[in-house]
Amino acid sequence: MSTLSTHVLDAVRGAPAAGVAVTLYQQGRQLDSGETDADGRIGTLGEALEPGTYRLVFDTGAYFARRAVETFYPEVAVAFVVTEERHYHVPLLLSPFAFSTYRGS
Template structure:
């Protein structure tokens, strides 16, 4: 089974986004919920990730509101698929700003 981690960086300030609620869901069912740490990371989101299709959702709208900024986006979400490889690690970071967000496959 695979593992999953994430990192959220606010590129408008150049700082990690601490305290963002992130959850993992499959077929509309929430499997895990966590908050980013002081470095903007969730290093061990879920211990084992079986093969399948998932959605990783970061609630960036609430975080921007808490930091006194407006954003168009209530959340950023990454839909992804894991394969049959037993020991694959998925690091799926979010790069956010009030006006947009992006992602990439990290290592």
């Protein structure tokens, strides 16, 4: 079985993005949710992931609203594929008008 973690960094502040709600879905079904800690991390999402396509949805609108910062993206959805048994890490680099992600380790 595979495991999953995530990390959100606020590129404008140059700091971890604490308090971002993140939800894990597979085929439209919610599997798990959590909120980033003070270091911007969620260590585990989902129990044990089988091969398939998943989606992480980051509630970026609420995060920026708490900081009174206008944002173009009320949420960021990242779809990814689990193909083999391993740990998957999906980092998100965030700013009010842009974001990027990659398969981390």
